[in-house]
Amino acid sequence: MSTALQRFTRTVDGTIPVPALLYVDEDQICNQDNVGIYDGIQKSSKHQNGTVYVTSHRLFYIDATKSHSHSFSLDLALVVRTDYYAGLFASSPKVTLYLASSSAAPENDLANESWICELCNFRNPPGTSLSAARCTLCGVPRARSSSSTPTPAYPTLRSGATLRPALTDPAPSRSPAPAEDEVACPACTFLNHPSMKECEICGMTLPRLHAVSAPASRAISPSPEQQSADESGTNMIKLSFRKGGDKPLYAALRRSLLGKAWEVQRTTRSVDDTGAERSGISGLIRSAEATAQTRQDDMQDALADLETLMVKARDMIRLSADLNERLTAISSVVPASDASATSILSSSTHTSAYAPSALIPTTQTDDATFIRSSLVQLGLHMENTPVTLDMIRDEKRWHEELARELAGVLQGSGRGPSMMRTRGIIGIDEVWGGWNRARGVALIPPETFLQALPHLGAYTDPPIQMRKFPSSGLTVLHTPSFAPASFVGRLQGFISEHGPRTTLEVAWAEEIPTALAAEMLAEAEMAGEICRDETPGLSLGLGADGTGEVHWWLNIFQTYQWDGQEDIDTLHTSLPM
Amino acid sequence: MGLSTYLTPSGFLLPSIHSAPPFFVQQPNPATQAVVTEQWTRLVLSYARHRRLFFLRLDDAAAPTGEWAEVLHNERINRAPLPPHLALVLAHMVAKGLAAYEPPRQSRTVLLHWRLPEEWAEVLHDWAVGTGQLNTILTFFEIAEPEVESPLVGIPAPLLRAAIAVLARTGRAQAISIPDGEGVRFFSGRATK
Numbered sequence: 001m002s003t004a005l006q007r008f009t010r011t012v013d014g015t016i017p018v019p020a021l022l023y024v025d026e027d028q029i030c031n032q033d034n035v036g037i038y039d040g041i042q043k044s045s046k047h048q049n050g051t052v053y054v055t056s057h058r059l060f061y062i063d064a065t066k067s068h069s070h071s072f073s074l075d076l077a078l079v080v081r082t083d084y085y086a087g088l089f090a091s092s093p094k095v096t097l098y099l100a101s102s103s104a105a106p107e108n109d110l111a112n113e114s115w116i117c118e119l120c121n122f123r124n125p126p127g128t129s130l131s132a133a134r135c136t137l138c139g140v141p142r143a144r145s146s147s148s149t150p151t152p153a154y155p156t157l158r159s160g161a162t163l164r165p166a167l168t169d170p171a172p173s174r175s176p177a178p179a180e181d182e183v184a185c186p187a188c189t190f191l192n193h194p195s196m197k198e199c200e201i202c203g204m205t206l207p208r209l210h211a212v213s214a215p216a217s218r219a220i221s222p223s224p225e226q227q228s229a230d231e232s233g234t235n236m237i238k239l240s241f242r243k244g245g246d247k248p249l250y251a252a253l254r255r256s257l258l259g260k261a262w263e264v265q266r267t268t269r270s271v272d273d274t275g276a277e278r279s280g281i282s283g284l285i286r287s288a289e290a291t292a293q294t295r296q297d298d299m300q301d302a303l304a305d306l307e308t309l310m311v312k313a314r315d316m317i318r319l320s321a322d323l324n325e326r327l328t329a330i331s332s333v334v335p336a337s338d339a340s341a342t343s344i345l346s347s348s349t350h351t352s353a354y355a356p357s358a359l360i361p362t363t364q365t366d367d368a369t370f371i372r373s374s375l376v377q378l379g380l381h382m383e384n385t386p387v388t389l390d391m392i393r394d395e396k397r398w399h400e401e402l403a404r405e406l407a408g409v410l411q412g413s414g415r416g417p418s419m420m421r422t423r424g425i426i427g428i429d430e431v432w433g434g435w436n437r438a439r440g441v442a443l444i445p446p447e448t449f450l451q452a453l454p455h456l457g458a459y460t461d462p463p464i465q466m467r468k469f470p471s472s473g474l475t476v477l478h479t480p481s482f483a484p485a486s487f488v489g490r491l492q493g494f495i496s497e498h499g500p501r502t503t504l505e506v507a508w509a510e511e512i513p514t515a516l517a518a519e520m521l522a523e524a525e526m527a528g529e530i531c532r533d534e535t536p537g538l539s540l541g542l543g544a545d546g547t548g549e550v551h552w553w554l555n556i557f558q559t560y561q562w563d564g565q566e567d568i569d570t571l572h573t574s575l576p577m
Numbered sequence: 578m579g580l581s582t583y584l585t586p587s588g589f590l591l592p593s594i595h596s597a598p599p600f601f602v603q604q605p606n607p608a609t610q611a612v613v614t615e616q617w618t619r620l621v622l623s624y625a626r627h628r629r630l631f632f633l634r635l636d637d638a639a640a641p642t643g644e645w646a647e648v649l650h651n652e653r654i655n656r657a658p659l660p661p662h663l664a665l666v667l668a669h670m671v672a673k674g675l676a677a678y679e680p681p682r683q684s685r686t687v688l689l690h691w692r693l694p695e696e697w698a699e700v701l702h703d704w705a706v707g708t709g710q711l712n713t714i715l716t717f718f719e720i721a722e723p724e725v726e727s728p729l730v731g732i733p734a735p736l737l738r739a740a741i742a743v744l745a746r747t748g749r750a751q752a753i754s755i756p757d758g759e760g761v762r763f764f765s766g767r768a769t770k
């Protein structure tokens with residue numbers, strides 16, 4: 001007969017601090033030192049002075065002197081009853097734990113190893129207590145009667161009724177030894193119903209079962225054994241508190257026993273399982289949701305910040321408008337008080353403190369101009385500000401200078417390359433791009449560019465004019481040779497010389513881009529100088545021109561006189577030409 | 578440009594503009610297009626008068642053969658007006674009173690008035706007087722297909738009806754409904770030619 005300690009406890013290495021020994025979901029509740037252990041009725045010689053730790057799942061005894069070899073742990077699942085003896089005189093208070101074996105016993109020593117889930121074959125890391133164990137990949141709870149390292153025969157050291165199918169088992173059991181009255185076929189190893197005489201799959205005759213639970217152990221109810229053991233003390237352990245502290249520890253112990261943390265996972269599938277949340281498909285879905293939620297929150301924070309920024313910008317604009325108004329108001333006072341102001345200014349040099357109103361106007365005019373022009377340049381256009389002469393005075397000079405520079409870029413200085421030397425007409429987008437590239441770092445914004453363009457004619461020879469096509473809004477710079485009238489004249493000569501021309505041919509002849517040629521031809525058409533001929537889909541047989549291109553003719557309709565059949569018997573007035 | 582007129586096998590002289598491909602193309606420029614439409618109108622009416630064609634359909638533009646092929650198709654330059662262009666011409670003619678949608682309330686077929694209904698009325702009355710058929714009831718069939726050649730051969734019923742209406746206003750004709758068609762009786766009336 002083995003002792004209770006041998007059967008029910010497991011040795012642990014006491015040098016490892018207890019928190020490291022705990023399962024992931026196990027919590028330490030209470031501990032008490034100076035405790036001795038009674039194995040059954042007698043004192044256990046090896047465990048006389050140590051510390052007892054009560055956790056939610058187990059009871060640890062760490063020996064004080066030989067912690068490495070004399071420490072053990074006891075699963076609280078094995079505790080059936082507890083007893084409390086308060087102690088009197090010389091005997092110390094004792095707590096008795098009556099233990100019973102359960103089918104979970106044999107797997108206890110495997111809880112500290114990694115285990116393989118039966119469903120997905122994923123090797124789970126160790127650390128979770130048996131009952132709480134769920135496969136982290138598929139979320140299926142760990143099987144009751146399975147073992148991670150399949151052994152050919154069940155370890156029978158501590159098992160009482162290992163093979164009894166008393167406990168409902170959610171996980172499928174693929175234990176190597178047939179369980180639950182099933183007969184393994186000798187040929188195909190299929191587990192048949194016990195009452196089958198032949199194998200369901202292969203038809204082999206099945207060996208007859210002798211006793212269902214013949215191997216391993218006698219499947220007898222544990223109670224007679226238990227009761228007898230009770231009296232003989234082989235199923236009980238006592239904790240002797242040499243230095244007190246029994247009451248709180250006993251209370252903690254009872255709480256743990258009541259809480260039955262090891263059974264929670266088995267019975268309930270409650271939503272607030274911390275293990276379930278992190279595992280399996282639902283875990284993946286939940287983690288995806290969490291990511292999306294975080295992203296959403298971050299976005300909203302960013303948008304809130306943006307709104308604040310916009311509010312601040314509005315404040316700034318309002319302030320600048322205020323400032324502008326004040327400047328306008330003050331500078332309008334200038335002409336009246338200018339004469340007096342200058343005299344005051346000349347007479348008093350340290351008048352910054354007094355007569356500020358008289359002093360301000362003079363300085364304010366320049367400042368006002370400066371501030372206003374900088375406001376305009378910042379892009380904060382004020383609707384009510386008149387464009388005063390002083391504000392634009394400098395800018396006009398600046399624009400003229402820019403125009404001069406642009407003229408140089410366009411027409412060259414006689415030696416270097418230029419943009420318009422060989423081309424008479426050019427789109428302003430090309431001009432702007434080329435000019436900025438020539439300028440390098442000091443770029444010109446489009447608005448300034450547009451303001452500088454009107455001055456271009458004064459600095460270019462032949463004068464370059466700007467023109468905007470009405471149909472598409474394209475703006476071009478062109479030399480006089482590309483003015484509409486001269487272009488049309490050339491075009492007409494071209495057509496009469498060579499016959500009807502396509503847009504492409506015109507573009508080649510004039511050496512301008514095709515789109516530009518199309519623009520100019522459209523303009524000429526709208527002016528009535530040319531007319532079109534195109535061959536749409538309807539063509540008779542294989543005509544010479546089935547491409548669908550537009551050919552441009554001179555406008556033959558302009559001066560056409562009817563020269564067809566004269567109507568001889570018409571009674572009504574002739575049609576107008 | 579060197580455009581020239583062309584004499585069709587049926588004896589119709591096509592104008593030089595008919596040899597110009599742009600004539601067959603709808604011009605975006607409204608002024609130019611107005612000229613084009615005008616010339617088309619004249620051409621169509623002239624040809625209809627020459628060949629005594631009363632109807633013009635949009636489908637005639639699509640068919641390479643037919644009564645209008647000489648005008649609507651120019652094989653020499655391989656051009657034909659597209660149906661939208663032709664519809665424009667038809668609409669112009671109807672707007673000027675030179676044609677009428679027949680049957681009404683559609684825009685694919687027109688009845689050409691190369692002779693206005695008023696003129697048809699005169700011709701009709703003159704013919705009735707000339708052939709001595711006053712005061713007798715004549716059916717439309719007899720008028721449109723007489724045994725003797727007359728300028729009224731092939732006149733469609735709606736046009737005839739319009740002409741009779743014109744005459745009726747001046748009391749020179751009276752529409753009569755008879756079995757198997759419509760009839761008319763002409764009177765001498767006091768209207769001068």
